[in-house]
Amino acid sequence: MLAMAEDEWVKSKLQEVLEKISSEDKRITPQRVLLTKLILSKVKEHASLKELFDAAQEELPRVGISTVYNTIKMLESMGIVDTFIVNDKLRIDQPIPHINVYCLDSDKIFDVDGDVASTVMDSLKSKGLNVKKIVVEAYCSGEKKEDRGPGDSISNLI
Numbered sequence: 045m046l047a048m049a050e051d052e053w054v055k056s057k058l059q060e061v062l063e064k065i066s067s068e069d070k071r072i073t074p075q076r077v078l079l080t081k082l083i084l085s086k087v088k089e090h091a092s093l094k095e096l097f098d099a100a101q102e103e104l105p106r107v108g109i110s111t112v113y114n115t116i117k118m119l120e121s122m123g124i125v126d127t128f129i130v131n132d133k134l135r136i137d138q139p140i141p142h143i144n145v146y147c148l149d150s151d152k153i154f155d156v157d158g159d160v161a162s163t164v165m166d167s168l169k170s171k172g173l174n175v176k177k178i179v180v181e182a183y184c185s186g187e188k189k190e191d192r193g194p195g196d197s198i199s200n201l202i
């Protein structure tokens with residue numbers, strides 16, 4: 045049931061993208077369609093550029109990472125997806141106001157919406173802030189582990 049609804053969402057977004065591409069006189073290539081589908085299907089899990097590239101390579105062995113990146117940027121410019129950097133990695137996101145929780149222990153991101161999100165958003169807005177993205181760092185397994193920190197070198201900190 046849920047998988048079905050997700051599928052419908054991807055389908056309708058893909059349709060929107062294809063219409064925009066043709067209205068901008070860009071070419072609709074099979075590769076572009078495939079990459080767009082892949083990106084849309086992984087937006088809710090906040091996939092990283094690397095994860096998307098790895099997944100793309102399974103279907104398009106000769107695809108370059110810059111093609112995957114450019115497709116993400118095209119979708120971002122259309123307002124279909126959003127991007128942000130977490131732990132030095134580019135991640136995709138839904139372009140709607142919400143709180144992202146970044147799990148320091150699993151490197152995964154999940155969304156918090158509903159009352160908590162709108163309370164935080166409203167309160168920041170009332171301070172005159174035009175909020176771009178909210179990311180909360182947390183230990184999602186419930187126990188605080190040793191911070192991964194900057195590794196051996198202080199140069200990672202600057």
Ligand SMILES: [Zn+2]
Pocket residue numbers: 090137138142143144154155
């Ligand atoms: Zn998110």
